[in-house]
Amino acid sequence: MSDYSVDPAQFIDMDGGPSSGPTIPMVVSLTFPGMDAGAHALQEGFTRIAFEAVRSAGGRPRLVDSAALELEEGAKVFEDANGIVFLGGGDVDGSCYGYTGAPPHNEYGVDLRADEYCIGLIREAVERDLPILAICRGSQLLNVAFGGTLIPDIKDFGLHRGGPGEPLFKDEEVLIEPDSEIARLLGETRLTVRNGHHQAVDRVAPALRATARAHDGVVEGTQHRTASWVVGVQWHPEEPVASTEHRATLFGELVRRAAD
Structure with a gap:
């Protein structure tokens, strides 16, 4: 692992929220x-x-570190969970989706142990029919968990992230399927989002459908075909300068459904 690691104490201090709010495990690797x-x-x-x-929407966030030395057992993760969020981070190990080529040129942060842990949690969360919001790496793992594949390294990534010497994150317009959950929630079929990725969904898992694409055709959003509410977005609603309205709507819907 890296010499750098995000201190979990600050998020443990943020655990909780309204005493009556739904509990939302927040799955993220604090190092890679x-x-x-x-x-x-x-x-x-x-x-x-x-x-x-999550707290602003009335939920009770709870940290689940997918890179912890001692991983929290699934039974513990889900014992009080009303919904779950899978956040972004490093690249997904190619072995999880059958990639056998040369290591991607821009590969970084690969942690097979964390990937396998998250894939197991995603599958169990869907089995339990919990509301799921999966962001960036989380959305990629959602696809892989149900048999989809990833583009290991987008050849022409200029639409999706900054180049050398530029900020990583940039504005990107994505096209939303009119009958998707994202379109229903946000009321738009074209969104300007904050993106910074070089991997993305390739073959969409049979259990999912593509709900958003970039102008080059790259999949930017998915949702589960039969589960009550499982939404994946490749972009980052939690990026500091992303639309606060979109962020509040997405996390708010997750918490609302978790409360129900």
């Missing part, structure tokens, strides 16, 4: 191989914003 100071700052900031979004 190759984490540097920049990645540390991003992971800490994004995780904090996601916690705050």
